[in-house]
Amino acid sequence: xxxxxxxxxxxxxxxxxMMTGLYISFSAQNLIKRLVGLSVFQTSVFLFYITLxxxxxxxxxxxxxxxxxxxxxxxxxxxxxxxxxxASEAAHGAVAEPHDVPEADHAPADEILPHDETEALxxxxxxxxxxxxxxGEDASLLGENLEDGVTETSDYVLSGPDLGDALHSAESxxxxxxxxxxxxxxxxxxxxxxxxxxxxxxxxxxRIREAYGTIEADEVRAIDIDVALEEEAEExxxxxxx
Amino acid sequence: MNPDHHIILRVVSKTLIPLITLYAFYVxxxxxxxxGGGFQAGVIFAVGVILYALIxxxxxxxxMVPPMFTRGLAATGVLLYAGVGIWALxxxxxxxxxxxxxxxxxxxxxxxxxxxxxxxxxxxxxVAGSMLTIFYAFAGRVAEISDExx
Amino acid sequence: xxxxxxxxLAPGWAVTHAAPLLVxxxxxxxxxxxxxxxxxxxxxxxxxxxxxxxxxxxxxxxxVQADTATWTALSTAGVETNLTEPxxxxxxxxxxxxxxxxxxxxxxxxxMILLLVAFIxxxxxxxSWPTVNAEVRSEKQNLFYAAYLxxxxxxxxxxxxxxxxxxxxxxxxxxxSTYVLVALGAGRDRRALPAAFNYLVMGTIGATFYxxxxxxxxxxxxxxxxxxxxVMLPELAGNRAVQAGFAFIIIGxxxxxxxxxxxxxLPNAYAYAPSFVTTFLAATATKVALYALIRFLFTxxxxxxxxxxxxxxxxxxxxxxxxxVACSFQAVFQTDVRRTLAYSSVAQVGYMxxxxxxxxxxxxxxxxxxxxxxxxxxxxLFMAVAGVVLTYQGTTLRDFAGxxxxxxxxxxxxxxxxxxxxxxxxxxxxxxxxxxxxxAFDSGWWWAACVIVFSSVLAVIYMGRILEAVFFKAPENPRxxxxxxxxxxxxxxxxxxxxxxxxxLDASFPYGLAQSAADAVIGAGGGQ
Numbered sequence: 001x002x003x004x005x006x007x008x009x010x011x012x013x014x015x016x017x018m019m020t021g022l023y024i025s026f027s028a029q030n031l032i033k034r035l036v037g038l039s040v041f042q043t044s045v046f047l048f049y050i051t052l053x054x055x056x057x058x059x060x061x062x063x064x065x066x067x068x069x070x071x072x073x074x075x076x077x078x079x080x081x082x083x084x085x086x087a088s089e090a091a092h093g094a095v096a097e098p099h100d101v102p103e104a105d106h107a108p109a110d111e112i113l114p115h116d117e118t119e120a121l122x123x124x125x126x127x128x129x130x131x132x133x134x135x136g137e138d139a140s141l142l143g144e145n146l147e148d149g150v151t152e153t154s155d156y157v158l159s160g161p162d163l164g165d166a167l168h169s170a171e172s173x174x175x176x177x178x179x180x181x182x183x184x185x186x187x188x189x190x191x192x193x194x195x196x197x198x199x200x201x202x203x204x205x206x207r208i209r210e211a212y213g214t215i216e217a218d219e220v221r222a223i224d225i226d227v228a229l230e231e232e233a234e235e236x237x238x239x240x241x242x
Numbered sequence: 243m244n245p246d247h248h249i250i251l252r253v254v255s256k257t258l259i260p261l262i263t264l265y266a267f268y269v270x271x272x273x274x275x276x277x278g279g280g281f282q283a284g285v286i287f288a289v290g291v292i293l294y295a296l297i298x299x300x301x302x303x304x305x306m307v308p309p310m311f312t313r314g315l316a317a318t319g320v321l322l323y324a325g326v327g328i329w330a331l332x333x334x335x336x337x338x339x340x341x342x343x344x345x346x347x348x349x350x351x352x353x354x355x356x357x358x359x360x361x362x363x364x365x366x367x368x369v370a371g372s373m374l375t376i377f378y379a380f381a382g383r384v385a386e387i388s389d390e391x392x
Numbered sequence: 393x394x395x396x397x398x399x400x401l402a403p404g405w406a407v408t409h410a411a412p413l414l415v416x417x418x419x420x421x422x423x424x425x426x427x428x429x430x431x432x433x434x435x436x437x438x439x440x441x442x443x444x445x446x447x448x449x450x451x452x453x454x455x456v457q458a459d460t461a462t463w464t465a466l467s468t469a470g471v472e473t474n475l476t477e478p479x480x481x482x483x484x485x486x487x488x489x490x491x492x493x494x495x496x497x498x499x500x501x502x503x504m505i506l507l508l509v510a511f512i513x514x515x516x517x518x519x520s521w522p523t524v525n526a527e528v529r530s531e532k533q534n535l536f537y538a539a540y541l542x543x544x545x546x547x548x549x550x551x552x553x554x555x556x557x558x559x560x561x562x563x564x565x566x567x568x569s570t571y572v573l574v575a576l577g578a579g580r581d582r583r584a585l586p587a588a589f590n591y592l593v594m595g596t597i598g599a600t601f602y603x604x605x606x607x608x609x610x611x612x613x614x615x616x617x618x619x620x621x622x623v624m625l626p627e628l629a630g631n632r633a634v635q636a637g638f639a640f641i642i643i644g645x646x647x648x649x650x651x652x653x654x655x656x657x658l659p660n661a662y663a664y665a666p667s668f669v670t671t672f673l674a675a676t677a678t679k680v681a682l683y684a685l686i687r688f689l690f691t692x693x694x695x696x697x698x699x700x701x702x703x704x705x706x707x708x709x710x711x712x713x714x715x716x717v718a719c720s721f722q723a724v725f726q727t728d729v730r731r732t733l734a735y736s737s738v739a740q741v742g743y744m745x746x747x748x749x750x751x752x753x754x755x756x757x758x759x760x761x762x763x764x765x766x767x768x769x770x771x772x773l774f775m776a777v778a779g780v781v782l783t784y785q786g787t788t789l790r791d792f793a794g795x796x797x798x799x800x801x802x803x804x805x806x807x808x809x810x811x812x813x814x815x816x817x818x819x820x821x822x823x824x825x826x827x828x829x830x831x832a833f834d835s836g837w838w839w840a841a842c843v844i845v846f847s848s849v850l851a852v853i854y855m856g857r858i859l860e861a862v863f864f865k866a867p868e869n870p871r872x873x874x875x876x877x878x879x880x881x882x883x884x885x886x887x888x889x890x891x892x893x894x895x896x897l898d899a900s901f902p903y904g905l906a907q908s909a910a911d912a913v914i915g916a917g918g919g920q
Contacts, residue, residue, distance in 0.1 A: 022597070025593060025597070031589060034593060035593075038593060038596055038597070041597070041600060042596070042600055045600055045603055045604055045607070048604065048607055049603075049607050052607060052610065052611050062276075062277055182610075183607075183610070186557050186616075188281070189557075189561055190560075190603060192281075193560075193561065193564045193568075193599075196564075196568050197564070197568060197592065197596050199376045199379075200568055200571050200572060200575075200592060201571075201589065201592050201593075202380065203379055203380070203575075204571070204575050204585055204588050204589045204592065205589065206380065207575065207578060207585050208585045208586060208589065211578060211582040211585055212582065212585075217586070220586050221586075224583055224586070235790070313426055314426060314427060316426075317423040317424070317426035317427065318423075320419070320420075320423045321420065321423050321424070324416055324419060324420050324423070327412070327416060328416070328420075330486075331405065331409055335487055336409075336412075336483065336484055336485060336486060336487045337409060337412035337413075337416065337483075337485055337486065338485055338486040339486050339487035340486070341487065342487070
């Protein structure tokens with residue numbers, strides 16, 4: 001039981017943060033506190049993705065040591081589009097593998113917990129290694145970071161069809177275990193989105209304070225109601241006069 | 243502001259700001275083949291200007307880097323990024339296909355190198371510009387809030 | 393007709409790269425607008441960018457509908473069409489092949505939504521100038537149009553992408569610019585600010601829920617490509633991570649689509665945003681979110697999964713009906729015309745969801761037809777209200793009294809769209825409601841049919857109140873002289889009104905689109 005709880009430490013933290021954030025953003029009357037709650041909520045999702053990408057014993061997805069040297073030596077074979085396709089499908093298959101035989105009493109957390117399923121996921125984590133540059137085209141314009149992890153090994157600068165090679169060589173010749181970089185990339189994009197949301201939210205709060213002189217949601221509501229009632233009364237008075 | 247005020251801060255930041263800016267470019271140009279890149283570099287660069295604004299006042303920062311410029315910088319960044327995509331179209335590739343950027347023999351990587359450098363530059367401009375625009379939008383907008391208002 | 397665009401009008405590069413250009417052209421134009429000093433120039437640029445999007449949307453529709461003759465004509469001309477199979481355009485961004493790379497994937501359903509968004513975008517941007525000039529400060533006008541174009545690009549991106557995470561990015565691109573646009577209504581009414589803030593909080597929670605859901609799916613399958621999900625998810629149907637992901641995604645997208653009871657952000661946001669923004673959003677934003685919902689319900693999760701295993705008709709159908717009844721009642725009691733229309737929008741979302749929840753080809757195509765029709769009628773109604781705001785500065789029922797005499801052209805178009813909303817024969821609303829009724833009876837849901845009729849009666853009441861004030865009450869305010877909305881506003885308004893009448897007389901074009909769209913999604917997952 002204790003082991004069950006401890007093995008999922010990350011997920012408990014994520015759930016706690018998520019609930020705290022949601023509760024703050026619903027219950028706080030202060031608009032800035034609401035935004036803070038929202039940020040906490042979003043941050044928990046970032047942690048969730050990062051946890052998903054963690055491979056037990058894996059280091060940051062930047063090629064190091066022997067892998068780096070090995071890749072410099074590695075040649076670029078011919079270009080086979082089908083191969084690229086096949087390889088990436090294989091990568092996907094590898095990740096899905098552990099779940100193909102879900103046990104009836106498997107806890108949900110278990111099924112998304114890469115730590116326990118190192119063997120199957122190792123292959124997956126490594127195979128997906130080649131994937132990041134793909135996501136780099138992300139329209140967010142800021143999904144750049146992932147290129148860092150990849151371009152590091154200059155041979156990793158791939159043209160599309162080279163992908164097959166990369167995936168193959170990544171699968172076959174890596175010496176170190178790396179975490180899956182894809183979730184990191186996704187979360188970098190999500191962080192940028194979060195920053196933009198936060199900036200717009202704060203800007204609106206500044207304007208609310210200028211317009212209402214307060215940043216408490218209930219006071220703003222009370223002011224709105226008062227104004228609406230006054231207008232109503234004025235119009236009725238005008239009608240009565242006419 | 244009294245010029246003698248915060249003299250240590252002023253002296254220290256005067257030496258720090260060039261270093262920060264230099265470091266931004268270090269991160270930028272190493273982002274091509276190692277950890278780093280336009281996003282981090284853009285933030286670091288913006289931090290240099292923001293530090294300047296915090297120490298020497300927003301008004302002098304506004305003189306140095308006017309808001310029109312930061313806005314234009316952000317837009318230029320996006321244009322650079324999208325421009326690479328369009329350029330690839332002219333090269334006969336798909337949108338953002340770096341290998342179509344230059345005419346090179348099969349298996350060459352020049353297009354990839356050019357593509358990533360220009361894209362990273364676009365990201366640097368975009369991030370630095372928008373960070374500074376956000377900062378200016380808040381800094382100096384409202385008069386100081388007095389104690390009883392809190 | 394549309395094929396001729398492909399073969400004669402569009403150059404080869406436009407056919408090949410229509411998918412990315414549809415999104416990129418408004419995006420690039422938006423950044424260029426930052427350098428444009430004048431609002432009027434920005435307005436012209438936004439019209440041009442919207443027109444370009446419309447053109448690319450037509451090209452994509454032509455590609456999706458292309459028959460073998462067109463196909464061979466294109467391939468002999470040496471044009472790369474990116475058609476991987478008939479009726480499916482798949483464009484690999486950056487040359488990275490899906491499923492590893494991001495893919496823009498257009499089938500009959502996307503093509504229809506893209507056409508709708510771009511069409512409304514063109515009309516809305518043409519009509520925008522008088523209202524924007526009146527409601528937005530002149531030095532901000534170019535940025536206002538930039539935000540609008542970013543929003544357009546984001547909405548088109550949501551509708552076009554075949555990558556689940558990319559959809560989130562585009563969803564947030566469109567949403568964040570929407571928050572800004574709504575908040576700009578503060579120049580006219582400061583209540584736009586709290587409305588925009590609430591919209592931001594709710595919208596961000598919805599988007600974050602969606603990301604959590606995608607995270608679960610990614611954990612279970614290791615892919616983000618929607619077509620991959622279609623293949624892999626049926627085998628994982630019993631997986632609890634997939635089930636949790638399903639729930640998160642449906643709630644997240646439901647929030648963006650204003651699915652009852654997640655619609656609380658909508659009435660205030662629509663009521664206080666600048667008139668142009670309300671028009672554009674009412675006709676596109678919730679529609680695109682609804683598209684994403686349909687895409688996930690039918691393509692990503694197969695209908696068998698979402699409707700039988702997760703008993704979905706017992707969740708979506710009751711919510712749809714609750715929306716149709718509750719929000720129609722709320723609409724009846726509003727005194728502000730824009731709020732009436734906003735609540736009515738939520739009720740109409742209920743109609744569409746009801747059609748979707750039937751999960752039959754007829755039901756989904758009825759829902760989609762209503763989606764198109766509702767965009768046309770709500771767009772028209774809000775345009776007419778924008779005209780009134782512009783000339784008379786008021787949106788309460790009292791302000792509308794007697795306008796039938798002082799602004800007959802505006803108000804006649806308003807009346808046509810209002811009748812269409814009620815569902816009077818010979819209007820667009822009638823066609824889609826009849827189809828919905830038929831779909832409900834076919835599935836044996838007679839109680840749903842009763843609710844459709846009942847909700848339409850409520851629509852008669854709330855629209856009737858406005859029409860009565862407009863046409864049968866004397867103007868209470870003698871200051872109101874005879875004053876029509878400007879020509880620039882009347883033309884798009886009448887295009888909308890006539891489109892309502894045209895669909896009412898001959899619904900074959902939108903009906904054909906909706907039917908092939910429904911076939912595309914039902915066929916995709918209906919195999920199992």
